[in-house]
Amino acid sequence: MKIHEYQAKELFGEYGIAVPPHRVATTPDEVQAAAAAFGGTVAVKAQVHVGGRGKAGGIKVVTGAEAARTAGEAILGMSIKDIPVKKVLVVESHAEIVREAYLGVILDRSVKGVTFICSAAGGVDIEEVAANTPEKIIRFHATSRDFPEAEARMAASQLFGDEQTVEPVLNAMRGLFNLLWEKDASLAEINPLVQNDRGEVVALDGKVNFDDNALYRQPEVAALRDLDEEDVNELEAKEKGLSFVQLDGDIGCMVNGAGLAMATMDMIQLFGGAPANFLDVGGSSNPDKVVHAFQLLLQNPRVKAILINIFGGITRCDDIAHGILESYKRIEINRPVVIRLSGTNAEEGRQLLTDTPLLTADTFEAAVKQAITCAKEAK
Amino acid sequence: MSILLDKSTKVLVQGITGRDGAFHTRQMLDYGTQIVGGVTPGKGGQLTDDGLPVFNSVQEAVGETGATASVIYVPARFAAAAVSEAVEAGIGLVVCITEGIPVLDMVTVYHQVAAQGARLIGPNCPGIISPGKAKIGIMPGAIHEPGRVGVISRSGTLTYEIVHALTTRGIGQSTCIGIGGDPIVGSSFRDLLPLFEDDDETDAVVLVGEIGGDEEERTAAFIQDHIRKPVFAYVVGQTAPEGKRMGHAGAIVSGNAGTAESKIKAFGAAGVPVAGTIDELADTVRAKLE
Numbered sequence: 001m002k003i004h005e006y007q008a009k010e011l012f013g014e015y016g017i018a019v020p021p022h023r024v025a026t027t028p029d030e031v032q033a034a035a036a037a038f039g040g041t042v043a044v045k046a047q048v049h050v051g052g053r054g055k056a057g058g059i060k061v062v063t064g065a066e067a068a069r070t071a072g073e074a075i076l077g078m079s080i081k082d083i084p085v086k087k088v089l090v091v092e093s094h095a096e097i098v099r100e101a102y103l104g105v106i107l108d109r110s111v112k113g114v115t116f117i118c119s120a121a122g123g124v125d126i127e128e129v130a131a132n133t134p135e136k137i138i139r140f141h142a143t144s145r146d147f148p149e150a151e152a153r154m155a156a157s158q159l160f161g162d163e164q165t166v167e168p169v170l171n172a173m174r175g176l177f178n179l180l181w182e183k184d185a186s187l188a189e190i191n192p193l194v195q196n197d198r199g200e201v202v203a204l205d206g207k208v209n210f211d212d213n214a215l216y217r218q219p220e221v222a223a224l225r226d227l228d229e230e231d232v233n234e235l236e237a238k239e240k241g242l243s244f245v246q247l248d249g250d251i252g253c254m255v256n257g258a259g260l261a262m263a264t265m266d267m268i269q270l271f272g273g274a275p276a277n278f279l280d281v282g283g284s285s286n287p288d289k290v291v292h293a294f295q296l297l298l299q300n301p302r303v304k305a306i307l308i309n310i311f312g313g314i315t316r317c318d319d320i321a322h323g324i325l326e327s328y329k330r331i332e333i334n335r336p337v338v339i340r341l342s343g344t345n346a347e348e349g350r351q352l353l354t355d356t357p358l359l360t361a362d363t364f365e366a367a368v369k370q371a372i373t374c375a376k377e378a379k
Numbered sequence: 380m381s382i383l384l385d386k387s388t389k390v391l392v393q394g395i396t397g398r399d400g401a402f403h404t405r406q407m408l409d410y411g412t413q414i415v416g417g418v419t420p421g422k423g424g425q426l427t428d429d430g431l432p433v434f435n436s437v438q439e440a441v442g443e444t445g446a447t448a449s450v451i452y453v454p455a456r457f458a459a460a461a462v463s464e465a466v467e468a469g470i471g472l473v474v475c476i477t478e479g480i481p482v483l484d485m486v487t488v489y490h491q492v493a494a495q496g497a498r499l500i501g502p503n504c505p506g507i508i509s510p511g512k513a514k515i516g517i518m519p520g521a522i523h524e525p526g527r528v529g530v531i532s533r534s535g536t537l538t539y540e541i542v543h544a545l546t547t548r549g550i551g552q553s554t555c556i557g558i559g560g561d562p563i564v565g566s567s568f569r570d571l572l573p574l575f576e577d578d579d580e581t582d583a584v585v586l587v588g589e590i591g592g593d594e595e596e597r598t599a600a601f602i603q604d605h606i607r608k609p610v611f612a613y614v615v616g617q618t619a620p621e622g623k624r625m626g627h628a629g630a631i632v633s634g635n636a637g638t639a640e641s642k643i644k645a646f647g648a649a650g651v652p653v654a655g656t657i658d659e660l661a662d663t664v665r666a667k668l669e
Contacts, residue, residue, distance in 0.1 A: 107482055107483065107486070107562070109562040109563050109591075109592045109594075109629065110592060110593055110594075110597075112485075112486055112489045112490065112563050113486050113490075114486070127634045127635065131635075143486065143490050144486075144487065144490065145487075180483075181483060184481055184482075184483055186482065211481055211482045211483065212624075212628070213455065213479045213480060213481045213482060213628060214481035214482070214483065216455075216456065217456070217481070243626040245619075245620065245623045245624075245625060247618065247620060256536055257534065257535050257536025257537055257626075258534065258535075258536075258560060258625055258626025258627045258630060259532075259533070259534025259535065259536060259537030259538070259560070259587070259589060259615055259626075259627070260534070260536040260537040260540055261625070261626060262537075262589060262590075262615035262616045262618070262619060262625055262626075262630070263537055263540070263615045263657065265618040265619075266615055266616070266617045266618050266639075267656060268618075269617065269618050270655055270656065275618055278619070278623075278625050278626070280626045311536050311539055311540045311543070312519075313517075313518060313519040313522070313535075313536060313539045314517055314519060315536075342540075342543070343519065343522065343539065343543065344519060344521075363658075364540070364657065364658075365656065365658060
């Protein structure tokens, strides 16, 4: 789960990481009021989850409340990567930046632990730094809840190359590490962490992502979710116990198992088609799940044909077939549906479907090819 | 022979009185697995419908039954503690089926398992089967056939599909292992490949990878240096968009990292054939073994 910059900054504050004074605004009036309260120069920053806000014009640095209001009007009226901006963060920006650095902690699968990533090249895309100038990045790991004090101190002393900043940088490292463990974050980063002309070390921008598996024990984190930022279909699918991701092709997919669902999408592409979605109906025998899955696929106007690919293991093909019969009773299925049933009770499943308009295919490959043909003919 | 599991392996079921635990215990017994009992705290002293003793703790169960392996069907919020309890009680092989365990819990558990010298398979996995001998997990036994190909996979249903494709071509399996779809799992391809390499009854290994992380890339390099037996790979997720979890918690492309292309390229560079489809994979294995 992702959160906004202003929410990340509030968490940073909780963990003793210095952030500049800031205020959230949802109207130009509020932007103006915030800028007037801070006085002088402020940054007005769009609060959306997508990256590249600066490049899209979603961040403006201005002086004076009037100029802030104008900037607020512009940003609150825009969309960034199709997401309308509904909130901005007004940040006091009086101090001059002397140096910028990057500081992040990530839950790192390859080390089975937490990796610290530090770089004196801050304020830019850290992935680009890692790819182009890996020597500018310092990494070290922690495989338990214990903070790696010695390595952190070494890295902190190198980050700004300034003795006075070692303690505040170390403090920021500890803060990020504690935040990650205590809030079940999967990533917590400050970019840039700046040293300003007042000698302060401040988190100017930040990002925190959370482990979805742990939200059940982090109600305060779960409450930070911004539903405006989520895909409506994906949210609906989640509520119904389906795993769904929207793509931009025209063949709707309904598959049991995440791996098989990906294999199905890949095979559609391999044979010249384009999958409209990833959808794992899971192993449930509940016919409602199949009905909901059909509804999700049919909501997408781009879908020209539907491919159902089921390999029955614990999931029984006749259970899926009952779900399909139920779907034809309850909703209008006005697009061609190709189905392939294999494994447990496949024959029983196929027999249940003999009087339906479904097109049955014997193999995975044949089903994919038939769905591609159906989608092409429907165009 | 087979790896990890055979008819003599004594298995405990943690969460044996739950719906899934009870159902799969019956399935495992029917397949021939030596299930010696189960654990559900607070229900010690009872017998299951299959006549198996239930214990309050793994410690007690190990003492009474001599179990060396355990399988976990408990809900996500209790599963990491269940793994800890098993390895602390001296269980050498723990298979965790549960999906949805917080990743930081797995960080702690992973290192604890390693420190105890135990082996963890999963979490979020279908388990292990040595066809014709025994199974620990949730996979359908009937699609498997005893034979000489090892299978290691990050997936569940996709693994069944691949095993089925092998079986219908007359290619049996020595042992099939689902290592799990989570970002942090107990055993990797690299941990398990050497067991197949040393197994006299395995002639070749099939690896089923997917997007997310860099395990496939590391495995490709490892195979070049350490594995002599033929290895075949299949990788899914070429059509997955960046930044989206594809069902499995670990199946996600982050920026340029974890893509199917990178994994396929790494296997190719290590001389491991990568099939484009499941049929092609099974045909390639058959051609090599004939």
